[in-house]
Amino acid sequence: AQKITQTQPGMFVQEKEAVTLDCTYDTSDPSYGLFWYKQPSSGEMIFLIYQGSYDQQNATEGRYSLNFQKARKSANLVISASQLGDSAMYFCAMRAGSGGGADGLTFGKGTHLIIQP
Amino acid sequence: NAGVTQTPKFRVLKTGQSMTLLCAQDMNHEYMYWYRQDPGMGLRLIHYSVGEGTTAKGEVPDGYNVSRLKKQNFLLGLESAAPSQTSVYFCASSYRGLAGARGETQYFGPGTRLLVL
Numbered sequence: 001a002q003k004i005t006q007t008q009p010g011m012f013v014q015e016k017e018a019v020t021l022d023c024t025y026d027t028s029d030p031s032y033g034l035f036w037y038k039q040p041s042s043g044e045m046i047f048l049i050y051q052g053s054y055d056q057q058n059a060t061e062g063r064y065s066l067n068f069q070k071a072r073k074s075a076n077l078v079i080s081a082s083q084l085g086d087s088a089m090y091f092c093a094m095r096a097g098s099g100g101g102a103d104g105l106t107f108g109k110g111t112h113l114i115i116q117p
Numbered sequence: 118n119a120g121v122t123q124t125p126k127f128r129v130l131k132t133g134q135s136m137t138l139l140c141a142q143d144m145n146h147e148y149m150y151w152y153r154q155d156p157g158m159g160l161r162l163i164h165y166s167v168g169e170g171t172t173a174k175g176e177v178p179d180g181y182n183v184s185r186l187k188k189q190n191f192l193l194g195l196e197s198a199a200p201s202q203t204s205v206y207f208c209a210s211s212y213r214g215l216a217g218a219r220g221e222t223q224y225f226g227p228g229t230r231l232l233v234l
Contacts, residue, residue, distance in 0.1 A: 004159075045160075054217055
């Protein structure tokens with residue numbers, strides 16, 4: 001069974017500070033992908049960043065980076081220089097399987113991030 | 118490119134009524150998914166499709182049916198709506214399905230809010 005754990009239900013951060021959102025995962029499959037999505041109050045799911053289990057380097061996308069620690073099974077999202085527009089729910093998700101399986105994503109319960117001016 | 122679109126955006130049903138949610142993508146993606154999101158939770162997979170003419174059950178398939186007659190469209194049907202199906206429904210698509218490989222990233226539509234009275 002696959003599981004995603006996000007231990008921070010909510011976070012308050014001052015604008016311009018860096019933010020780390022925690023995510024741990026559990027799977028016995030050697031092949032998996034890890035994702036972070038942002039869900040603003042308007043409701044859409046916005047893809048932020050992806051890390052494959054075989055990727056040697058941590059993924060980066062602009063102000064977003066994924067701190068991938070395979071041995072600890074953690075995939076924390078780091079947002080540098082936070083902005084007011086970063087206020088939203090953030091979901092960590094995983095997709096695991098071998099042999100080309102096409103199952104969907106397993107999501108964590110999310111972290112509600114609020115950026116304060 | 119419109120990406121992933123969903124119709125309708127919002128719908129109110131009475132218990133026992135039926136309806137179909139339409140998902141369309143213009144990215145030539147092979148894989149498509151339907152999820153539901155309930156308050157305070159991440160998304161859960163209802164059904165998915167690995168290609169035109171194929172469908173498969175996800176984590177919470179009861180009470181729903183799907184069809185993929187055309188590659189770009191994925192329909193979700195509720196034959197007899199129940200209050201427990203009140204939720205936000207998201208459609209997603211991805212280029213490929215191999216876990217841990219680039220191209221498995223799922224891109225989401227804007228969602229459909231469904232209220233069953």
